[in-house]
Amino acid sequence: MQNKSLLTKYKTKLTGGTIMKTCSLNDFMEEINPWLDKDYIREAHVDDKGHFVLRFRDGMKNVYYIDDCNEAQVKKVLKDLQKKGIPVTQ
Numbered sequence: 126m127q128n129k130s131l132l133t134k135y136k137t138k139l140t141g142g143t144i145m146k147t148c149s150l151n152d153f154m155e156e157i158n159p160w161l162d163k164d165y166i167r168e169a170h171v172d173d174k175g176h177f178v179l180r181f182r183d184g185m186k187n188v189y190y191i192d193d194c195n196e197a198q199v200k201k202v203l204k205d206l207q208k209k210g211i212p213v214t215q
Contacts, residue, residue: 143188145176150194153177154202163210170214171199 148156157179160166168180177189177199191199207213 143186145188145190147190147192150191150198150202153189153191161206161209161211163212166206166211168212168214169203169206171203175199177202 157166160179160181165181166179167182170178172178172188175190175196177191179187179189181187203213
């Protein structure tokens, strides 16, 4: 089976000047894997709407709605990011 292209993996939506990507947990982890380093990611958190927010050192911000997982799985991702030295805020 072929990999999906980035255009078909994500549904994007512009909200308040920020692009939010809707994706699966596997697609999310695949996308952020090359950037899992405190030298790239300045901060990570889940906002009040349940969206996963990554702020990068270059000033960019990516917002994700992960549509196939529960709160415990998201908390595990945050804990893993923290173990890699990436600041996680609540």
